[in-house]
Amino acid sequence: MxxxxxxxxxxxxxxxxxxxxxxxxxxxxxxxxxxxxxxxxxxxxxxxxxxxxxxxxxxFDIELEALGQAWSEHCCYKSSKYFMKKSFIGVEAPQNLVLGEDAGVVEFDDEHVYCVGLESHNHPSAIGPYGGSATGVGGIVRDVLCMGSQPIAVIDPLFFGPLDTPIGDVPDGTNHPKFIYSGVVAGIRDYGNRIGIPTVAGMVNFHPGYTGNPLVNVGCVGIGRKEHVIHSRVGGPGEIYILAGGRTGRDGIHGVTFASADLSADSEEKDRGSVQLGDPITKEPLIHSCLEMNEKGLLRGMKDLGGGGLSCVSGEMALDGGAGAVIHLDRIPLKEKGLAPWEIWVSESQERMMVSVLPKDVDAVLHIFKKWDVEAVVIGDVVEGKRVKALWKGETILDLDLEFFTAGPEYCRIYESRKVDRSVPDTPFEQLDRTELEGTLLSLLASPNICSKEPVFRTYDHEVRGRTVVKPAVGLPFTPGPSDAAVIKPLEDSNKGLAISADVNPYFCEIDPYRGTLSAMEESMRNIVAIGAYPHSVTDCLNFGNPEKPDRLGDFEQACEAIGDFAKHFTIPVVSGNVSLYNESDIGKVPPTPTIMMIGLMDDVHNATTSDLKKEGNIIYLLGRTSEEMGGSAFYRHMEAECSCVPNVDLDLSQKISEAIFEMNLEGQLSAVHDLSEGGLAIAISEMCIGGHIGVDINIRRIGSFSEDEGIPLRNDVKLFSESNSRYLIEVPVQLALKVEDCLSRHEAPYEKLGTVRDEGLRITDGEDVLMDIPVEVLDHQWRNGLTSIMEGSE
Amino acid sequence: MKAEQVKVCILRMEGTNCEQETYDAFKRLGASPEFVHLKQLEGRDTNEGENRSLEDFHILMFPGGFSAGDYIRAGAIFAARLKASIKDDMVKFIEDGKAVGGFCNGFQIMVELGILPAFDSTMIEHPDAVLHANDSGTFECRPTLLKHVNKGKCVWTTKLDEGELRLIPSAHAEGKFMLPHGSQEKEDALYQRLFDEDRIVFRYADTEGDTDAAYPFNPNGSRFNIAGLTNDKGNVFGMMPHPERVFFRNTHPDWLRNRIGPSEGDGRSVFESVIEYVMENF
Structure with a gap:
């Protein structure tokens, strides 16, 4: 036409x-x-x-461009807001939420706040894995920084297609998972390390559903003094806008519109320009300078330029401060000549920060930027009225009513929530004999979703700043096991700790989005509780398919409900979050992936407990209830068996057990704690043995025979590999066993004494039958080299 | 001199990022550290009162990080800027016997500057050693066990016994110490000088203390497992691992395995040694 x-x-x-x-x-x-x-x-x-x-x-064209950007799914959450409001936004909780703008700001102690955000950078990472993941880190760090807090930790949950996917199964125009995985990890490494913020936690998950559309979620936590919390809005008319940091270029044009559509075969070609480029060595001094001028009280408002660029930031900052703005587009420093005004206005170039200052403070602010060699220019004024104007050499080329501009549409699109029939009988198969059970455990230990992620996290500096007290690896320094959560001691003069964990099991969510999301919430909480902290707040990143398709939106609705139900029960507020829709490619949608990041607090980091076994003779207990809920389990996937019954969460039971663990940790009664997740009991106990380089002798006969399940004995493979929620393994010194049992009984937390730590391999019996007896070195070898052997062995 | 009179210049530029924990380490021991941006020594873009002179300090500290992004060679840009502006001040600082230290990127900067190993003068024109890319080809953050092998020359480790093992973590991409001088004989002779002149301070070791231990104990492939060096005078000291990250026991990777232990971390004595050196000599 x-x-x-x-x-x-x-x-x-x-x-x-x-x-x-x-x-x-x-x-x-x-x-x-x-x-x-x-x-x-x-x-x-x-x-x-x-x-x-x-x-x-x-x-003018620039006005339509501005509206297209502001009204995109990415910027205004037009399809998702309805469901989040209905389910979990504004859950009442005692935690003192200071504010929720670019990131959630929550009280840490009387004088300090912590600040938390989690975002996706999925589509850019599919096209340009290295640049996409790096700018993902950059963006979330800026979100935390612009609340006036010092970033102290980066968290990165990543989801890829299987590394051994045959080339022929990768859709046209899509990069191979191995290429994407390597690029994404290298991008986080090179960016995170250079800005000097430790990458302390995360997850790496592989599922065929991510082959056409990987997910790169990046979180950041910051800490600041209460009086330094700064709003993402102007103080009022008369202030001056200063734009600082990187120059504006053609990278990242239409980035948010690109994020708000499905990926396709020509995305690689067509959308290349939508991927922003990061520059950590502009960012690092930007962090120093912004914090310095904020501490000196020179700023009235600060907001980072992320998705939405200058357009969204200048308008939103002004409107939220009850004012309007005038911006001189010809003053913006450019990376290259010849950008059209609309390109300058909507560019999502990285490393840029807008600050609003009083006229008397302009020189002081510019001096601090100059000291750090950060380019900064005065680009406009905050004015009376509720319009934003952009001028080119004095000529008005944009003049928008801010209320119209920022009031994006909000839809309640048609959705169909699926009915999960949990009574479909499992695929039947014979019980395994000892050789088969041992072989299964060793295969699972080396499988991509369970094996050690050391090849990933060793390339991230997880100790810079010198405050990471529990690291991604725990136990013996040279043969460590996995940590349930990371713990940071953010302040010099206080032992108070902040625990961080991120989790979701997409294999559960694809079968049953509601139970899967509930499990993700509980697993994140188990990690926090296991390490010795109490859960304090939640941030989510909801990665789903195209919301214009009712079944995708139905999955989204179910996930929101689950987050809401869990958050309300435990009164844990959802303090910030991000929604990423349109995660689809020519081979279909990604599994529903509600990534949950949970923050826990502990009054003294010296109460932390790690998962590695400590001492011969100590007693091992299993806490919680084991049931036959094998849907989505690593064991059933290994057996190629199907089951629609995904583990449920009994919220009351979950609470009782977590409170008992918290109390025992506080009393210093536990030598080790580890939660049971993927691979169940057999994997969890193996990981504990690996970290401590010591074995156990346990008997699983009585598992499943306590409480209401009495009478129907569970199969031994179910006892070994069930992934029922709310379960933990604890190691207890003999002399404290009575106290521990008393505490568990008092909290009505079901428990079973399984056996003891011993100086030989992992031995598991069921009554008189020996199910497994494997040297720890063999477990260690399988688990530690899993990822490397997949990388080296694939095409 | 009292500890609080010991003035420490924590030098930084864009990309320096271990300055806070380095500052904290000196502060906790009662010394007086100050963050100084390179421009404050150069006198560029500064207001009145912001300029600093090296002679006001007793210790010059190069913290870790990625100065200028390490884009050319780790530490190269920082070193070039220093040489262009305050070369003479630095030579005088060293020859006056004041202490200069660098960890990780700081060590890389010192090698690029030509103040380590600096075989035949205080600061040589072209670097005589290099910290090359790790054998693994990537950045790695991991615990490393260091054997203190210095017999007393280095003023930064006087509080450590010879042969003592310390668990001090490493986190770098370019840490393989090399002396590329054209021929094997020349190189061997230079390594021999390092040993003979008591210039080697730390060597990577395994849990038995074996300094021939391979990866992962030696994280980068350095010949003779060299992890840290001093100059001929013993007052200039660089090491790849990060003592500032283990000032307290609670940042050790295995501290929760033994709850009733000392609260001091394995890196603390490095700071105690140099502060004591300044207190006794200035």
């Missing part, structure tokens, strides 16, 4: 066009949004047309 008659060039020394919406038919409206690649629907374009009719004029 020829729509050239609908564009009128302005007589300026830079390309600006007037778009004659008033003369356009509905078909032509659609053709305009496609030609300009602004991603608005015909209804939305109609709304824009009506608005400008009221203003008695036609819009």
């Amino acid at each position: 020829d729509i050239s008659h609908l564009f009128e060039d302005l007589e300026l020394d830079t390309p600006v066009r007037r778009v004659l919406l008033s003369k356009a038919t509905d078909d032509e409206l659609m053709a305009i949004t496609e030609a300009m690649a602004i991603g608005l629907s015909v209804d939305e374009m109609q709304r824009v047309k009506d608005h400008f009719k009221e203003e008695n004029r036609d819009p």
Whole structure:
């Protein structure tokens, strides 16, 4: 369709066009949004047309670009907001939430706050894994920084297709998972390490559903003094806008519109320019300078330029502060000549920060930026009224009503929540004999989702800043085991600790989004509780498929419900979060992936307990209830058996057990604690043996025979590999056994004494039958080299 | 001199990022550290009162990090800027017997500057050693066990006994110490000088103390497992691992295995040694 008659060039020394919406038919409206690649629907374009009719004029191209960006799914959550409000936004909790803007700000102690955010950088990482993941780190660090807090930890949950996917199974135009995995890890390594913030936790998960669309979620935690918390809004009219940091370029144009559509075979080619480029050595001094001027009280407002660029930031900061703004686009420092004004306005170039300052403080602010060699320029003024204007050499080329501009549409699209039939009988198979059980355990230990992630986290500096008291690896320094959570001691003069954990099991979520999400919440909490902390807040990153398809949105709705039910029961607030939709490619949608990041607090880091076994003779107990809920389990996947019954969470039981663990940790009664997750009891006890380089002798006969399950004995493979929630293994010195049993009984927490730590291999019996007896060196070898052998062995 | 009179210049530029924990280590022992940006020594873009001179300090500290992104060669840009602006001040500082130290990127900067190993003068024009890319080809953050092998020359480790093992973590991509001088004979002779002149301070070791131990005990492939060096005078000292990260026991990787232990970490004595050296000599 020829729509050239609908564009009128302005007589300026830079390309600006007037778009004659008033003369356009509905078909032509659609053709305009496609030609300009602004991603608005015909209804939305109609709304824009009506608005400008009221203003008695036609819009400039830069105004349509601004609206396309502000009203994208990524910026205004138009499909997801309804469900989140309904389920978990504003859960009542005693935690003192200071504010929730770019990141959640929560009370840490009387004088300090911690600040937390989690974001996705999925589509950019699919196209440019190295740059995509690096800018993901950069973006979330800026979100935390712009609340006035010092970033102290980076967390990175990552999801890829299997590393051994045959080349032929990778869709056209898509990179191989091995390439994406290597690039993403290297991007986080090179960016995170260079800015000097430790990468302390995360997860790496492999599932065929991520082959066409990997997920890169990145979280950041910061710490600051209460009086230094700064808003992402201006103080009021009369202030001056200063833009600092990186220059503006063509990288990241239409980044948010790109994030708000499915990936396709030509994404690689077409969307390359949507991927931003990061520069850690601009970022590092930007962190120092922003914190320094904030501490000196020179700033009235601060906001980072992420998805949405200058356009969203200058408008939102002003509106939230009850004002308007005038921006001089010709003053913006550019990476290259020849950018059209609309490109400058919507570019998502990295490493940029906007600050609003009083006129008297402008020189002091510019001096601090200069000291750190950070480029900074005065680009505009905060003014009375609720409009944002952009000028080019004095000529107005954008003049938007801020309320219209920022009030993106909100939809309750049609959704269909799936009905999971949990009574479908399992695929039947014979009980395994001892050789088969031992072989299964060793295969699972080396499998990609269970094996050690050391090849990943060793390349991240997880100790810079010198405050990581529990690291990703625990136990013997040179043959460590896995840690349930990381613990940071953020303050010099206090032993108070902050525990961080991130989790989700996509294999549960794809079968049953509600139970899967509930399990993700509980697993994150188990990690926090196991390490000795109490859960304090939640941040989520909800990665789902195309919300315009009712079944995808139904999964999303179920996940939101589960988060809400859990958060309400435990009164743990959801303090910030991110939604990433349209995670689909030519081979379909990703599994529903609600990544949960939980923050726990502990009054004294010296109460932390790690998962590695400590001492021969100590007693091993299993806490919680084991049931036959094998859906999505690592064992059933290994056996190629199917089951629709995913582990449920008994919220009351979960609470009783976690409170008991917390109390025993506080009393210093536990030598080791480890939660049971993927691979169940057999994997958890193996990991404890590996970390301590010591064995155990345990008998699993009585598992499943306590409480209401009495009478129907569980199969021994179920006892070994069930992934029922709310379970932990604890190691207790003999002399404290009575106290521990008393505490567990008092909390009505079910427990079973399994056996003792011994100076030989892992021996598991069921009554008289020996199920396994494996030297610790063999367990260690399988687990530690799993990822390396997959990387080296694949095509 | 009292500890609080010991003035420490914690030098930084863009990309320096272990300065806070290095500062904290000196502060905890009662010394007076100050963050100084390179520009404050250069006198560039500074206001009145912001300029600093090296002679005001007793200890010059190069913290770890990725100065200028390490984009050319680790430490190269920082070293070039220092040489261009305050070369003479630095030579005088060293020849006056004041202490210069660097960890990780700091060590890389010192080698690039030519103040380590600096075989034949205080600061040589072209570096006589290199910290090359790790054998693994990537950045690695891992615990390393160091054997203190210095017989008394290095003023930064006087509080450590010869032969003592310390668990001090490493985190770098370019830490393989090499002396590339064209021929094997020349190189061997230079290594021999390092041993003969008591210039080697720390060597990577395994749990038995074996200094021939291979990866992962030797994280980068350095010949003779060299982890830290001093100059001929013993006042200039660089090491790849990070003592500032283990000032307290609670940042050791295995501290929760034994709850009733000392609260001091294995890196603390490095700071105690140099502060005591300054207190006794200035």
